[in-house]
Amino acid sequence: xxxATWNVNSIRARLERLVAWLDEAQPDVxxxxxxxxxxxxxxxxxxxEAGYHAAVFGQKTxxxxxxxxxxxxxxxxxxxxxxxxxxxxxxxxGRVTVVNTYMPNGQEVxxxxxxxxxxxxxxxxxxxxxxxxxxEPLILCGDFNVAPDDADVAExxxxxxxVLCHPDARARLDSLRQWGLIDVFRRHHPDGGxxxxxxYRMLAFPKNRGLRLDHIFATEPLAExxxxxxxxxxxxxxxxPSDHAPVLARFEx
DNA sequence: ATGGTTGCTTAGCAA
Numbered sequence: 001x002x003x004a005t006w007n008v009n010s011i012r013a014r015l016e017r018l019v020a021w022l023d024e025a026q027p028d029v030x031x032x033x034x035x036x037x038x039x040x041x042x043x044x045x046x047x048x049e050a051g052y053h054a055a056v057f058g059q060k061t062x063x064x065x066x067x068x069x070x071x072x073x074x075x076x077x078x079x080x081x082x083x084x085x086x087x088x089x090x091x092x093x094g095r096v097t098v099v100n101t102y103m104p105n106g107q108e109v110x111x112x113x114x115x116x117x118x119x120x121x122x123x124x125x126x127x128x129x130x131x132x133x134x135x136e137p138l139i140l141c142g143d144f145n146v147a148p149d150d151a152d153v154a155e156x157x158x159x160x161x162x163v164l165c166h167p168d169a170r171a172r173l174d175s176l177r178q179w180g181l182i183d184v185f186r187r188h189h190p191d192g193g194x195x196x197x198x199x200y201r202m203l204a205f206p207k208n209r210g211l212r213l214d215h216i217f218a219t220e221p222l223a224e225x226x227x228x229x230x231x232x233x234x235x236x237x238x239x240x241p242s243d244h245a246p247v248l249a250r251f252e253x
Numbered sequence: 254a255t256g257g258t259t260g261c262t263t264a265g266c267a268a
Contacts, residue, residue, distance in 0.1 A: 036260070061260090061266095113267095200268090
């Protein structure tokens with residue numbers, strides 16, 4: 001199974017690139033974030049024509065997540081009833097559960113959005129613990145809006161106090177891993193220095209001033225059959241790219 | 254050079 005996660009920063013703005021990329025990369029499962037579209041306005045036809053089922057949890061203007069897949073999911077769960085933001089979508093394919101997350105950015109340390117981010121991360125862990133065991137085959141992937149380590153940041157001194165690198169956010173990521181998740185990209189690239197997001201401004205991409213914010217975490221039974229993981233940097237190049245590149249991992253099931 | 258980019262929605266917000 002080839003699995004990808006990609007923050008597309010508007011599926012309508014990215015549709016042409018997305019369809020071309022699906023055709024080229026041929027992933028089996030794709031977790032998308034920041035659709036910025038309602039369920040009704042989701043481009044179902046072009047995605048179906050590309051050969052993919054689409055489980056969609058949309059929202060007008062902001063957020064929105066989808067799981068595209070070659071096979072139809074057996075079961076789909078979306079978000080939390082009392083959270084109006086579309087940030088979480090889970091689908092099961094056979095025995096494998098795929099949880100797609102668009103974690104809150106947090107904007108500014110100390111703000112209301114920051115408090116929401118930390119609470120949201122904590123709640124996700126409670127949710128996982130309530131419904132799953134670390135011994136099950138499960139993938140948690142998406143845009144986590146956290147760089148796990150300074151090795152995941154081109155300029156750690158610039159970002160050290162930001163919402164993307166703050167110790168409190170990193171602690172919650174550590175806590176998720178301690179529950180029983182493995183950062184499979186890190187396992188294949190222990191030295192770091194590979195990024196998945198670059199600011200649109202200040203020539204960040206040509207200068208490779210990026211951060212690794214998009215992750216594929218897996219429970220041990222899946223992590224041990226993950227044969228490779230990589231960032232598709234080419235998708236950050238050319239006309240009208242997202243500010244995020246896709247992250248991919250191959251699992252020999 | 255007191256900014257820098259993109260997208261949604263319509264001048265301001267979010268990332």
